[in-house]
Amino acid sequence: MSLAHVLLTSLIEKPSTGINLARRFDRSMGFFWNSTHQQIYRELNVMMQKGWISTLEDDDHSRKKTYQVELLGRAELADWMVKQSPPGQLREDLMVRLRAEAQFGCNTMLPELERHLQLHQENLKLYESIFAKDFPNTVPHDRKLFIHKMILQLGIDLERGWIRWLEDLIPALKAFDATADTEKKHDV
16 A cells, blocks of 8 residues: 555545645544655645646635545556455564563563553544544444444454553563562572
8 A cells, every 4th residue: 555545545535635634644544554744745746747636726826735536546546446465564663672672581661561551542542532423322324434433443443452462461571570580589
């Protein structure tokens, strides 16, 4: 997946100015695809050159451009949607740092693991508040809303998984430290 496909999807949902697109991106697509505002604007320019998007005529003659998807952009997005791709690979530097710590045999990572636990708890609260606001006790009968609900549900499930994992890991690592301290005292 590329940033262009993320932006095409966002613009298909709603033509937007660059700043509005970046703000929407921060509140939705940004949960599973990170990008800076500078990268978004740079990619919009590339997509304009390819003819995938264009700008709408602006009645108030402001400098803001409202971008919309053109036929070439729709074709690109349609081609991309049907391509096969492997499941996303976990690329998490926390896992590599944790493996490195395993080699050192110390618990220097505990503060970082506790911070990650707090961040995942905050993300879960955010996702659950969005879920409660957008899908209050109803089963969407609209296909588009159902898909949005299920994507959000996956985000909630992933955050809960991280929280469970960290809540298992942190006390277990602390127990190893306690055992090591006891063994050192007995050796003296």
